Amino acid sequence: MLRDLLRPTPSGLAGLIFAALCFLFLPSLGGSYWTSAFTSAACFAMAASGVAFMYARLGMVSLTQVGLMGIGGWVTLRLNYLLPLPFEANLILASLATMVFGWLLALPALRMRGLYLALVTLMAAGGLEIIFATYQFPNGGEGFWGVKIGSFDPFRGPALAQTPEAYLRYVIVMVTLGFLFIEAHRRMFPGRAWALIRRSEAAAMASGVNVTLYKTWAFGIAGLLAGGAGGLLAGSLGLLDDGTFRSSESIMLFALAVVGGAQYWLGAVIAAFLFRILPALLADWGVDTDLAFIIFGAGLLHAIITAPDGIAGQIMGAARGLSARIRGGKP
Amino acid sequence: MIEVQDVTVRFGGVVALNAISARFTTPVAGIIGPNGAGKTTLMNVVSGFVSRSGGRVLMDGTDLLALAPHRRSKAGLRRSFQKEQIADDLTVFENVLVQIDSIGGTWSAKRDEVRRMLAVVGLERQADTPGARLSGFERRLTDVARCLVGAPKLIMFDEPAGGLSVAETERLGELILSIHGLTGTQTLVIDHDVELIARICAETLVLDFGRRIAFGPTAEVLADPKVKAAYLGTAEVEA
Amino acid sequence: APNCGMNTGQPATGEPIVVGGIFSNGAPGDWSSSTDSAAAYFACVNANGGINGRPVDYRVQDDQWNPEAAAQAAAKLVNDDKAVALVGNGSFIEMAVNAKTYVDQGIMAMASACAISECFETPNLVSTNQGPLPSNLGAAQYAQEELGSKNVACIGLNIPNNGIWSCQAVIDYMKSKGGDGSMALLNPGAPDVNSALLEAVASGADTILMNLPAGLALAVLKAAQEQDLRDQYVWIAPTPLYDLSVPDAVGEYWHGKIYVNAELAPLNQNGPDAQNWVAVLEAYGKPDDPRDTFGQAGYLSAQFFTKAMLEMDPADLSDRAKVTEAIRGIKGYTSDLMCGPYYVGDADFHMPNHAGYMVKIVAGGFEVVRECYEYDSPYFDKIIALEKEMGLR
Amino acid sequence: MGRTSLLNWLFFPVLVAVVFLWLGLDKPFKITGMFLASGLAIGSLYALGGIGMVVLFRASGVLNFSAGAAGAAGAMTSWQLVEWGVPAPAAWLACIAVALILTLAYGRIIAPMLAWRETVVKAVATLGFALIILGLVSWIWIDDPRSLTLPTDSASVTLMGLKVTGTRLLAFAATLLIALGIWLFLGRTQVGLQMRAVANDRDLSALLGIPILKVETIAWGIAGLLAGFTGLMFANLIRLEPVIITFMVIPSIAAALAGRLENLALVLIGGLSMGVIESLLTLSPTLKGARPIAPFVLAALVLLWYQRGARLTFGGRD
Amino acid sequence: MSVEVTGLTVTQGNRALLSGIDLTIRPGEVTAVIGANGAGKSELVLAMAGVLPLSAGQITLDGRRIDGTGPEAIRRAGMAAVPEGHRVLTALSVDDNLRAAGSLLKDDLAGRLAQAYAIFPELAERKAQAAGTLSGGQQQMVALAQALMSRPRYLLIDEMSLGLAPLIVKRLLGVVAELKAKGTGILLIEQFTDLALGIAETAVVLRGGRLRYSGEAARLAADKALLHGAYFGV
């Protein structure tokens, strides 16, 4: 069993190498602008891996992942100003709190499937958007909401990573851990249970799978990852703004997870790239934001139409073909 | 031994099952009846996918309907569906392993059991094949193997021979007949292939419009004029 | 010909001085007019000898109304491009996200279109425009003094450092004058402005202050027109309604009924700077650069910055610390566009602009109803004390 | 899903009554009446948007996030034409025509390429289209305060202490008529039946000989007309800001969910109730700040309510 | 006057699901298609119905090319298919299922409906029930009835008796005989080989996507060795 868990696969090895390369080279690639862009992209990769995994493994669509990130970020900020705990403790508590919120979200989800489930989560995202817009994110003020006007108190980043470059590395490590966490689940009994639930809930129940438990579990994991991602994002900026967590962003993250390729780790990375790096690139090239919208929307449509397994599916397919050819076998 | 007592099911105004009672005692028993008679509904009640408005189902004395659906599997209940339910992204081995994932036991014991049952259905060589690459018959066999693991007490097959060729049906029949000797499990089979039912089921329940119209040794049941009229159509059947 | 910087008529060819600017363009709106005007002014400066022969390399970044992009924009300009200062910034969120960065990196941001408290209450930001708080107070003061207002309902955005911050100041002001006030808050994305209007009506106010971006304010006015509330209330607004497209957009029903505070000189005042701004835009701007208050503010920030640079030792122009020092040293710059003198100083807060005009919306434009006046409110006490200390009063 | 039980019909009226009693009882009806009427006004817009959603969904299986954007493009075109001095009725027609063309373009060119994808993927793909339209619109028209007036704006009646303009009445009446008309169309005509068939299973419908392209063209055409009309109403009654009109689809979806994307009468009741409750929440000092949350909470609640006692079904299509 | 399939080849990826199939459906006759599980029978029906694209070969209906025209056009041209796996419009009522399928022809909808309900009186009792909640066999009846609603001149039936009670199967054999008598050409796929060969004039046997036998049904029925050989390839 342990052997199965640790069994290396080509795609998995490629992922670890990719993470290592990112860890080594990304922070020194392009100065402060890109360090900052890569950091937020990495946070969103973590959140995207949560939606992608729910979709690929259970066929469940969550349109509230970015909203959940907001919760993680909110809790991280709140704790930062409330208690003298280290960043890591805040991050873990925020992830757990978001996981609990994911469970709450799972309550209606247990009886719904497909589009209805997606739309219930969209309603949650709409609600969270309003809450964040109304009550804002804590910045060191008094009271439950902790909002102060005019200035804000300093945020304690992780002791290990005080510079933006170190923080980017820190986030890359966290994101890699998140990906490994999902992969470990996939290889063990929850992964099998999820696969059967995706096929048919009735068949899963007949096979002794506790459908309620496993669906809730999946929501919890997606919440955990979103919470962690939100906390990390809060850590990178030191404050958050409700504009980041609109419901349309949640829809977009799901769409990009599909475009990236929900079944593959690379898919989440591509999704994050498209979500944060591409706009940064366009902005850097001086493309007008409105035109960038058009390019982005057209690209999204094009990818959804032409790459049913996502861009990662095409890349992975090409890589498999290539490696087969190199080994001299049949493609 | 499985006992159905006074099971009634309603869908809105339709009475899909009307106070059905039957006590299955033979290793393999059949359920037949016209389309829409309520056969699948009966199995769904036993598995817990349909809520009954009355009645009980006892399996070796335990009241099955008191358990949550997924717990019934732990109590030893297995079933297959009218359409086979194989996850495309799991291997044959994993598709079977799911069944015993949530019960105790060591990993190696589970692995050996899955391998053994795959050998029984003749899929040991395909253990690592993903579900997506199986043929219809192989999918059906994987479904059977899944029902066999974990020391089941009762297996229910819903039209297992649907879409199988004559030769494949024959092989499946043999497999079903061998189950009792292998694990001591009782089997209930729904099928419209009367030949198959006649060959493998010692006793048979016949439903029509949600009512029990006959129950007893298969040969007797098939000779019953009521069954002939409602199900088989007139006379001559090679029983 | 426009009048810019050293006015030599010769293009500057020396080593460029990098200056940054951040604006917002994207879903909720386009706030680029201040950086557009600043860019036009710098282009004019560069064509006229630059800053002692060195051209200004003005680089702008769009924060897309996204806080991460705002942080990235600042990171790029401040860390990667090594800008010596930021000039002309126009945004709703950039200042909140980056206020700390500016302090940490020792850089000054001379913003122009600023709407949140951070613009006025943090050490390294100073803005040419007033922001909602003084402009609100100006409008309320006029209404209280001239229009007989006793109870003002402030309809604002439900954003702590914008609507709540600036409406609260109005309530405090009205109370200090023996009147009363209340606020009705609106979620920025909420479609329904009617409830906020009704809330204001239900509060028992006699004056309604629309502390909102122009689009939202128009929606409120439209709802009020539906209810035919025009003559039951005094209608006042801060600067956002001072936009040339507003008189047409509100329609005839409202002409002569809405009083707007203008934080810079009204567009038809035609002082030398007002004319120069238009000339600069015509010669160096893009044809669709907006001619609005924020454009004026962007032009002013760029002009004040240039002036401060020209007063510096030319050898220090690339030294951010020295530039910051020079900006902090700005004191008593004047312009016909602004009622009071512009200054920066060393305090942890900056609000040089706290006097303005009052105009009335009439058919086809605006009519000035009160020339430059200083706002009088307890909020400005510490600012006035500071100005006294600096010898500006 | 099966028939709608009486309890489902009562859900919203009961909820509205509860909120009214809770928040409105201690205040004079002069004030609460105004909030009620104002809520009905915004609610009818939610319902109008929701009905547009449901119609296309029932007729093609696509939940169209780009309806708002198409309407916004139409409304902006209309404003531009009025600026250029084109007679107003022509400008209104242009609004509807632009939305129609955009929607049909998507429905004929892009939607068929995605026909085999899951419902949710088809839905999010329309968001891509919405972004394209929104990008184009905000690129063509710089951000500026604008408004769009209709002749019905000046007529009004007084309802519960609140003046209600002709435009609001028009939107309300149109919502009712459209709901009724579409209900009859889908339920009683052959094309309506074919639309439901295509929405249920496109491949099988093709096998059954249903002219898919024709049916889908009609469905998207109706959706385009509705998007144009809705855009015109939103532009007049809410505000002429493309972003706001575009993202009105999200509360509209809440209204659509009230009828489970199926029952037009429930969409109408649900949308109206959402508007009323949202407006009444203004009376609560603690909840008034977050009152736009009402449609979302209500939609989630109502879905939970409808799912009570629901059983598992087999996976795959929904 | 017939449906002619020549050299029909279907590939998916780089695997040939069907290669070089030739067969004919004549009016008033039944062509049985026989083959083990996975032989490609269902693919054949889907390809002929226009759902699967052909990579080679052609199909003509009464002399007109119909391949590549798409499923609706083929249905309109007069050939109806009942695909495998009792597929129905799950969200629509039984009655709407039949009406939708019958909307192809303009005339006499009521008469055609009555005819369908006469063949399947079980369905007449459930007109208003959503087809998705029907039992498996009832859905198969709906699928067959849908095909009959357009009065096709050629009918392709995949797994006709799948999930149907013997009584119904017998009734259906009667219906097939009647259709034959009226001149409908039928392609029949049937798990019970004897049953299929019993009513067919011609038979083809498929194995691994290729034609292994093509000829008289009676000969195949009589010669078990021939059947076995074609079927299993021994």
Ligand SMILES: Nc1ncnc2c1ncn2[C@@H]1O[C@H](COP(=O)(O)OP(=O)(O)OP(=O)(O)O)[C@@H](O)[C@H]1O
């Ligand atoms: N949700 C439902 N609503 C109404 N009627 C239903 C529902 N589900 C099942 N039925 C009806 O209950 C009856 C019993 O169905 P069941 O599936 O048990 O039949 P069956 O005996 O398995 O038939 P088959 O041999 O065709 O599979 C059928 O007439 C069916 O139409």
Ligand SMILES: Nc1ncnc2c1ncn2[C@@H]1O[C@H](COP(=O)(O)OP(=O)(O)OP(=O)(O)O)[C@@H](O)[C@H]1O
């Ligand atoms: N989408 C697909 N991708 C790859 N192979 C496929 C696909 N669909 C079918 N096949 C394969 O094509 C072959 C022919 O399948 P088909 O369903 O036509 O067989 P059949 O003769 O109808 O058998 P059955 O009796 O099971 O219906 C099978 O081996 C099947 O596994």
Ligand SMILES: [Mg+2]
């Ligand atoms: Mg059944």
Ligand SMILES: [Mg+2]
């Ligand atoms: Mg088949």
